Amino acid sequence: MKDVSGFRLEDAVEQLKAQGYETTVCLTAPPRLRDRGYDNDSRVVRQKLLSGKTVELLVCNINS
Secondary structure, eight states: OOOOOOBHHHHHHHHHHHHHEEEEEEEEOOOOGGOOOOOOOOOHHHEEEETTTTTEEEOOOOOO
């Protein structure tokens, strides 16, 4: 599995999908910014293989 840390979410999902992985996304943010959610420009902070071919991506927003 390719390391996609630092990638934009959109690019990370595309790369992992090309390798046959499914993805789930979790957001990390300060409490006052959590309600903003994430988008394709969010950056991957960490990835974790959950089971088989499912990868959890922890993302943060670069624009607050």
